[in-house]
Amino acid sequence: MKDCLLVLSGGLDSTTMLYEYQSRIAKAVSFHYGSNHNDKEIACAALHCKRLGIEHQVIRLPFFKDVLHSSLLSGADAIPEGHYADENMHSTVVPFRNGIMLSIAAAMAEDSGLQYVMLANHSGDHAIYPDCRPEFVGAMSKAIEAGTYNGVQLWAPYTNITKADICRHGKALGIDYSETWSCYKGEDKHCGRCGTCVERREALAAAGINDTTEYQE
Amino acid sequence: MKDCLLVLSGGLDSTTMLYEYQSRIAKAVSFHYGSNHNDKEIACAALHCKRLGIEHQVIRLPFFKDVLHSSLLSGADAIPEGHYADENMHSTVVPFRNGIMLSIAAAMAEDSGLQYVMLANHSGDHAIYPDCRPEFVGAMSKAIEAGTYNGVQLWAPYTNITKADICRHGKALGIDYSETWSCYKGEDKHCGRCGTCVERREALAAAGINDTTEYQE
Numbered sequence: 001m002k003d004c005l006l007v008l009s010g011g012l013d014s015t016t017m018l019y020e021y022q023s024r025i026a027k028a029v030s031f032h033y034g035s036n037h038n039d040k041e042i043a044c045a046a047l048h049c050k051r052l053g054i055e056h057q058v059i060r061l062p063f064f065k066d067v068l069h070s071s072l073l074s075g076a077d078a079i080p081e082g083h084y085a086d087e088n089m090h091s092t093v094v095p096f097r098n099g100i101m102l103s104i105a106a107a108m109a110e111d112s113g114l115q116y117v118m119l120a121n122h123s124g125d126h127a128i129y130p131d132c133r134p135e136f137v138g139a140m141s142k143a144i145e146a147g148t149y150n151g152v153q154l155w156a157p158y159t160n161i162t163k164a165d166i167c168r169h170g171k172a173l174g175i176d177y178s179e180t181w182s183c184y185k186g187e188d189k190h191c192g193r194c195g196t197c198v199e200r201r202e203a204l205a206a207a208g209i210n211d212t213t214e215y216q217e
Numbered sequence: 218m219k220d221c222l223l224v225l226s227g228g229l230d231s232t233t234m235l236y237e238y239q240s241r242i243a244k245a246v247s248f249h250y251g252s253n254h255n256d257k258e259i260a261c262a263a264l265h266c267k268r269l270g271i272e273h274q275v276i277r278l279p280f281f282k283d284v285l286h287s288s289l290l291s292g293a294d295a296i297p298e299g300h301y302a303d304e305n306m307h308s309t310v311v312p313f314r315n316g317i318m319l320s321i322a323a324a325m326a327e328d329s330g331l332q333y334v335m336l337a338n339h340s341g342d343h344a345i346y347p348d349c350r351p352e353f354v355g356a357m358s359k360a361i362e363a364g365t366y367n368g369v370q371l372w373a374p375y376t377n378i379t380k381a382d383i384c385r386h387g388k389a390l391g392i393d394y395s396e397t398w399s400c401y402k403g404e405d406k407h408c409g410r411c412g413t414c415v416e417r418r419e420a421l422a423a424a425g426i427n428d429t430t431e432y433q434e
Contacts, residue, residue, distance in 0.1 A: 057284060063276045063321075068328050095325035103320040104280075107313035109283050131364035139360035146356050147316050147348035160338050 001025035004116040004155065005109045007101055008056070010045030012200060013158060013179045016027050016170040017126070018048055021157075025060035028053045031101050031134065033064040033074045034206040036079070037186030042183045057105060076185040081193040089128050089195040092184060099140065100130035106144040109152045112120055116155040124163045124199065163199060165191070167207035177204060178212040189214045219243035220332040221372065222301045224322050225273070227262030229417060231337035232397045233387040235265055238374075243331055244272045245330045248315065248318050250281040250311070252289045253296070254403030261398045285405040287311040289432060293402040298410040306345050308410040309401060315348035316357065318408060319371065333372040334361070341380045351376050380416060384424035394421060395429040 004021065008014045018028060030045045033040045042056035042058055064073060071078040071091040080088040098119065105117045125132035141154035158166055160210040170177065182200040183190040190197050192215035204211040225231045225245040235245060247262045249255045266273035269390065288295040288308040297305040314334065322334045329427055342349035358371035375383055387394065399417040400407040407414050409432035411432060421428040 018361060027358065054224060059280045061280075063278075066346045067274060067321075067325050083382040092255050092322075093366075096320060096361070096364055096369075097329040098319070099320040100360065103313060103316040104284075107311075107317060108284050108313035130366055133363065136363040139363050141357060143353060143356035144313070144316065146350065149310075149347055152313075181357065 001190070003114055004118050005029060005105055005114045006118040007031075007105050007120070008049070009120075010041035010043065010180060011182050012105055012177055012203070013163065013166050015048055015120055016166050016175060016179075017118060017120040017158065018052065018054070018171070019173045020169055021056065021118065022052050024051045024116075025118070026056055027057065027108070027112065029057045029059060029108060031059050031061055031103055031104070033061040033073075033097070035094075035184070035186070036076050037184055039182060040186050041181040044179055046158070047179060056080070057108075060163070061100070063093065068095055072184060073134075076187055079184045079191075079194050081171065081191075082195060083144065083198055084154045086195065092195065093129060096131055098129070098136070100138055102144070105157070106148060106152050110148040112152055113150065114152070116153055119154060119156045120157055120158050120166075122163055122166060123159045123160055163203035164206035165210055167203045171207055171209055172183070176212075177209065178214070189216050191216050221335050222223075222246060222322055222326045222329070222331045222333070223335040224318055225247075225262045225266070226337075226339070227258035227260070227265070227397060228399050229387070229394055229420070230339055230380065230383050232261065232265055232394075233271065233383050233390070233392060234335060234337040234375065235271070236390045236392055237386055238335065239247055239269050242271055242323070244274065244329065244333070246274045246276060246322055246325060248276050248278055248321070250278040250290075250314070250405070252311075252401070253293050254401050255401070257403050258398040261396055264396060265366055274325075278317070285312055287353070289401060296401045296408075296411050297414060298408075300415055302426060303412065309412065310346060313348055315346070315353070319357055323365060324368050327365040327367055330367065331369070332367065333370055334372060334375045334424065335373045336381075337375050338373055338384060339375045342379055380420035381423035383405065384420045384426055388404065388424055388426055393429075395431070404433070407431050409434050410434070 338349040
């Protein structure tokens, strides 16, 4: 039964979720909020939805740049390099980004008669991003359930597993991760040095996947 | 101490809150989501913020019309007439509209270092709009608190009073309600017959206010 709407960035995590739960996913939605890497990741999201025959909608949120501040919204040069868990990655936080995306996805699910909104947050996100933590996901699910006629709920099955675990799921599913996008800089190729590139490389290596991503170095 | 961001439509309820809590409100935000009456109500919101010297931001959400369905987004002729509490007013529900607006306001509050997002929902909204009910407001406040570094919270002091009570507050404050906009049709003058016009007239009358709003009839 197709009763889910997936928030799909086109990155490694949500793309894995798209393939793993394709029998449940009626629709996927991607958000273009003015980050350097949105065009790159949304192109990947569109490719996978087309391949699987899943309806894909792209929503533009141009106001992000007008009212919110983050290095993610400030051009490639503003993106810090280093490890994903390091303090300098704090500059990439976009305030309550998941809250906004989940609210819009919940409205779309209610509008379409779908029961669940799926999100591919994972345990490695918890340290830096408060709106990826289990407490947030649980409270947000209750808010959405209370605020919709259909009692729409969140479903975030990767909340307590790691990015390497997600890659292991993807490996079993035969996903080609070179068809996903992570790099926050959003240039021609993955930079290989920003926090999300470092995290990507480590997770693929930990899962024993031959990483065919083209990196700048 | 100015530690609040108000979601201000320019209608009767949020305008009263703007005046009543002006000493706490650092900023107000209005959303243009493609409803017939957004232009009219946002012009009122801007007028009051200018008068009180409160910063006012307008955020456009053009995607509402693309992905959500409601008579409120379908032109003046689609708006039903009758009592606000009647079943026909269900067509004016915009799925999870408050959830979306509150999420964006929460992001802005976090970005600006403000502690509270204020919402002017009241007890008369509960029947029709699930995202105006106390259960929703409480759960959404917990979600926002968990999902922000600053632990932003919702503050909705009109949740358990009626629209007539709000008008009594406004009467004591000397608010001229002809400088607020309610009518969902959004034509030159208030139609006087749609659900929100009927509710407005009843509340002003119950508070003993001489209603100087220009109605079409």
